[in-house]
Amino acid sequence: MKCNFCKKPTSYCCSRCKIKYYCSKSCQKKDYANHVLVCPQRSADILVKSVFRDLIPTKNAVLYEYGFYNCVICQDRIMLFGLYADFIKLIDCSASQLHSWWENGELLINIKKVYDDGGYTSGYYKWFLKNEHLLQGLRKYEGIKSDNQIADNLSNKFHSLIKPYLSKHDQTILFKSLPEPKNYICTFYLTILTGYLPRIEQKLWIDFGFCSCRIHGKYNYDNSYKEGIYEHVRPIAGNNDLSEEARLKNLYWELIVQKGCMVDEFTDAYVSGTVLDLLKKKCDNTSWLSASKIETIGYNQPNKSVYNLEQYILSEAVGLIPSVRVDYGFFNCRTKDEEKQLKNMYKKLFLTPQFDAHSLHKACITGKLFKYISSILPNDVLRADLLRNPYPLKEID
Incomplete structure (x- = not known):
């Protein structure tokens, strides 16, 4: 075969696409601008780039192949990303090495080997040792087939999360069969229980008061509502150090998880336009809600x-x-x-x-x-x- 750049005879091909041949790394590098257009990126390449950009990847293939879709809780996704970042930077792991371990089903084994043999430790690794199941059985992303598997898997996990907050009758039926306001509240419960804030484009963001929180300087407008994710999942302790959105999210967490507010009770408050009153009645340290002019919108009520x-x-x-x-x-x-x-x-x-x-x-x-x-x-x-x-x-x- 001939080198794709200088045309010299060679037997070495690109390890990723197995199509283009190069006689040296120098020729491969010189032809990069052309080659990258036809050489598909592996999930490992995207993950490594994401690590050095300090942004959790968003491509379905990466999230599926590297275990992120096995994480239901927002905090678990952050910890998994932190583990990869720690690991990649710790041993200067290349995308090719990462891909090879993943392809051979040896990713989990090698992560443990590197940490244990090197005597390394970190909060991410300690978390990983309790959550190894998230990296078991990783498979190649296959488009719609994998998307359907993801949807079924998440649906089952979401139902398990919200089930304790539903009445015995509602536990036996599908979410889509619930009355519209209650179905909507279930969506909000899942958002809070999984550790996320409502996305800014959602109606939830307006109805439950996040729109009225002060937000200056916190957003990357090209990646709407992605910056600040680390802040939004910080623990409830130290509320005064959090943004107003995070404090409000933590109040809803307190109401639902700590105070055990059932979906029926929350739905009644939403329909009657008294969600703020419910927060003030059930939760601690709510005086800042009035001071910050936080306002919620009831069911079918107009907003500013x-x-x-x-x-x-x-x-x-x-x-x-x-x-x-x-x-x-x-x-x-x-x-x-x-x-x-x-x-x-x-x-x-x-x-x-x-x-x-x-x-x-x-x-x-x-x-x-x-x-x-x-x-x-x-x-x-x-x-x-x-x-x-x-x-x-x-x-x-």
Whole structure:
């Protein structure tokens, strides 16, 4: 065979794709820009890159092949990622070595061997010794077939998690057969029980008060709601050191897990619009809820459009809805550039410590958006013509 770069005779091929041949590492490196377009990435390559970027991978194949989908609890996924990061950096493990161990079913054995033979120890390894089952029986990702297996596996685990909080009758039926409000509450329970925050694009994020928490400076807007995951799963102890979202999540954890609030009781509070009252009645140290102006939304109750604005600004997955378009000036934009300019202005506004969503809402309904935003961003060149809205509405006789 001939080298794909210099055309010299060679018998060495790319270990990943087994298609392209190279006479030396130098030629392979020089041809990398072309070769990478046709040489498929292995899950091990993506995992190693993710480790050095300090971001948990999101590709289904990686999550499936390296055990992340065996973790139901958010904290377990973080610990597994920490184990891989510890291991890869500890022995300078290459993607090829990692892939070889995985392919031969020797990943679990070699992780233990490296730690035990080297006398290494860490919190991640101690956790791993109690959770070895997460890396047993790892298999190759096979698209839809594997996706169905993942869904069935998670469904069974989720049902086991929430079962203690359901009435005896509800334990015997499928979630989809439950009344709409109760089914919705089950989704929220699973979010809290698995250690996650509601995603910012979800209705849960608005209805259960996370939208009204102060959020300045915490988000990577290109990877909506991914930054801060380590903070959000910290233990309940030391609540004063947590963000408001994390403190609120911990209150819901206390209500559900420690106080044993059943789904029926929580659903009744949601339908009647009294979820905050339930938290204050059952949980400890809730005075900050009023001080921080945390508000929840009951079943079929309207919410302030400022929270939909936050969703649109903070998540690339959320589109611009009519109420936000009218209330916050986007209907004034004549071009995509003007719309982008206005959106970037709101992003900067949200990152400013003085910003308060309640004050922005008040400025909106009184027709004083430009005045309020100018007071928060005094050094910015703002366009008053883009910040006009129909408010205040004339009173109807």
